Amino acid sequence: MEARDFRNLEKLTYRPGSGLNIILGDNAQGKTNILESIYLLSVGTSFRTGSDKNLLRYDKETYALRGLYSCNDRNLEAELTYHLKSGKMFKINSKKTTFGNPLRLRVVIFSPDDLFLIKGSPHKRRQFLDFILTQIKSEYNYNLVNYSKILKKRNLLLKREQYNTRSFAIIEEVFIENAARIILARINLINNLDEYAASIYQEITNRKGNLKIRYALSFPLESGKINHDALKEALKKQIGEKKEQEIKRRSSLVGPHRDDLNVYQDGRIARYFASQGQQRNIVVALKLAELHTLKKISGFNPVFLLDEVLSELDREKRHLLLDYLQEAGFQSFLTSVNLDEIDHKSAAVVTVKNGHLQ
Amino acid sequence: MRLARPLENLIDNLLKLPTIGPKTAQRLALYILKMPAAEARQLAQAIIDAREKVFPCSRCGYLTDIDPCFICRDETRDTSILCVAEEASDIIAMERTGYRGRYYVLNKNFNLMDDNNLEDLNLDSFINQLASGEVKEVVLALNPDIEGEVISRYLAGLADGHGVKATRLAHGLPVGGDIEFADEITLRRALEGRKEI
Numbered sequence: 001m002e003a004r005d006f007r008n009l010e011k012l013t014y015r016p017g018s019g020l021n022i023i024l025g026d027n028a029q030g031k032t033n034i035l036e037s038i039y040l041l042s043v044g045t046s047f048r049t050g051s052d053k054n055l056l057r058y059d060k061e062t063y064a065l066r067g068l069y070s071c072n073d074r075n076l077e078a079e080l081t082y083h084l085k086s087g088k089m090f091k092i093n094s095k096k097t098t099f100g101n102p103l104r105l106r107v108v109i110f111s112p113d114d115l116f117l118i119k120g121s122p123h124k125r126r127q128f129l130d131f132i133l134t135q136i137k138s139e140y141n142y143n144l145v146n147y148s149k150i151l152k153k154r155n156l157l158l159k160r161e162q163y164n165t166r167s168f169a170i171i172e173e174v175f176i177e178n179a180a181r182i183i184l185a186r187i188n189l190i191n192n193l194d195e196y197a198a199s200i201y202q203e204i205t206n207r208k209g210n211l212k213i214r215y216a217l218s219f220p221l222e223s224g225k226i227n228h229d230a231l232k233e234a235l236k237k238q239i240g241e242k243k244e245q246e247i248k249r250r251s252s253l254v255g256p257h258r259d260d261l262n263v264y265q266d267g268r269i270a271r272y273f274a275s276q277g278q279q280r281n282i283v284v285a286l287k288l289a290e291l292h293t294l295k296k297i298s299g300f301n302p303v304f305l306l307d308e309v310l311s312e313l314d315r316e317k318r319h320l321l322l323d324y325l326q327e328a329g330f331q332s333f334l335t336s337v338n339l340d341e342i343d344h345k346s347a348a349v350v351t352v353k354n355g356h357l358q
Numbered sequence: 359m360r361l362a363r364p365l366e367n368l369i370d371n372l373l374k375l376p377t378i379g380p381k382t383a384q385r386l387a388l389y390i391l392k393m394p395a396a397e398a399r400q401l402a403q404a405i406i407d408a409r410e411k412v413f414p415c416s417r418c419g420y421l422t423d424i425d426p427c428f429i430c431r432d433e434t435r436d437t438s439i440l441c442v443a444e445e446a447s448d449i450i451a452m453e454r455t456g457y458r459g460r461y462y463v464l465n466k467n468f469n470l471m472d473d474n475n476l477e478d479l480n481l482d483s484f485i486n487q488l489a490s491g492e493v494k495e496v497v498l499a500l501n502p503d504i505e506g507e508v509i510s511r512y513l514a515g516l517a518d519g520h521g522v523k524a525t526r527l528a529h530g531l532p533v534g535g536d537i538e539f540a541d542e543i544t545l546r547r548a549l550e551g552r553k554e555i
Contacts, residue, residue: 095536095539097539098541100541100542100543101539101541102542103538137542138541138542138543139542139543139546142543146504149470149471149504150470150504150508152470152471153470153471156473157475162475165475165476165477166476166477166512166515167475167476167477167512170476170508170511170512170515171508173511174504174507174508174511
């Protein structure tokens with residue numbers, strides 16, 4: 001891959017190995033910038049900032065990223081250029097395209113922030129699901145954006161007490177339609193994640209722990225069948241029942257924006273009962289499950305980006321994760337300040353200093 | 359650097375136009391200064407004329423200088439079919455297809471993020487036309503986005519109330535496009551709307 005005028009990377013050429021890659025360097029040398037540039041070539045936005053301007057090297061007006069990758073034995077080239085005035089342009093194999101292109105690179109990112117996945121707000125857990133789904137199907141993102149627009153409008157109409165209008169009825173119809181689509185996609189995803197997470201968690205805990213993940217709906221679903229129509233029916237019913245409350249509280253109380261992801265450890269809900277260490281194990285299991293699920297559903301081998309997470313794990317877990325990465329058959333990139341205690345027999349190691357590879 | 363006041367004024371006014379940035383505004387202003395005086399006056403007059411004489415047709419909303427507009431007056435058109443579009447520019451596009459029915463232009467953007475409602479759309483003439491019994495089919499030619507979907511549902515409901523059939527344009531692949539590079543959403547819509555050949 002190449003990066004030009006991207007953050008502190010003036011002109012970087014990086015040829016990573018196909019397995020585990022370790023990027024070493026002191027703080028503020030550009031380790032995470034390399035991960036970020038890989039992430040950008042896949043997702044189109046940064047995991048650190050919402051503004052592309054922040055990604056420019058000091059005083060520069062344009063940055064360019066280029067990455068060669070292969071998916072299913074096909075060689076592909078992704079290019080992302082940004083110009084202060086004209087914005088972003090994304091190409092795959094020299095053809096202008098969008099980040100919804102099915103041939104785009106897929107990534108899984110694991111950063112210290114993810115350690116709050118279990119104890120953090122439901123919003124974080126929904127984001128976890130939404131990010132995976134967006135990578136599997138760009139249509140999911142489209143539905144999600146539409147849903148949030150419709151939700152905002154519905155809330156506004158509730159606030160204005162305009163809930164007896166035809167406008168409101170139509171908005172509600174479209175709201176329910178989109179809500180059902182999002183929920184169905186999330187449930188399908190969780191069924192896949194659950195399977196992988198459970199077996200990985202067993203491995204991590206030497207067959208002592210039991211992990212289950214379930215989607216927690218914000219409304220009751222009476223029929224055992226989970227499909228689009230059943231969800232629409234249930235949403236409609238619950239919205240009808242909650243109408244008075246919604247009017248009183250002036251906001252939408254039912255829908256995927258109120259749902260959650262429940263993680264059970266040995267049958268008990270992890271966010272209340274799991275210890276710090278256990279939570280970390282769970283997050284590692286979830287991230288590895290994300291990797292496998294993405295591969296299974298999208299058919300592409302995702303690239304795994306680990307940003308300074310090793311220092312957050314105990315020695316044993318660190319070894320386990322590293323062994324896993326060196327054997328799992330995924331390409332991964334890991335940043336770290338030092339190599340101490342990193343077992344890197346089959347890893348490709350580079351050091352970054354001041355935006356340059358040494 | 360200070361510019362002559364009238365020149366500065368011209369640049370400022372050109373800057374208010376869409377897609378015109380400071381550099382373009384300056385280039386256009388300097389060009390106008392170099393034009394023969396008669397041509398410059400013509401340009402100014404053309405702006406004034408268009409602004410004063412063109413207005414939306416009271417029947418269909420298309421931009422016109424006579425009311426009703428030439429499309430609504432055209433007796434060779436099929437009056438049983440009414441095509442609803444968001445902007446006058448959409449009608450220009452539709453006309454190129456050889457469509458020979460009538461139109462209804464909403465002329466007002468309905469945006470979910472803005473503070474407007476479906477009830478604010480100016481639909482009096484639309485409803486009158488539905489009620490007249492002449493229209494047998496409403497073709498909804500709205501943009502394929504969430505706003506378009508919301509408006510389409512609303513208008514389809516109104517049409518249904520008058521016993522008028524409502525259809526909407528197919529979503530699909532651009533002609534001459536590359537299936538491999540089509541985004542998933544478009545491709546799926548195209549699959550859903552497939553036709554027997």
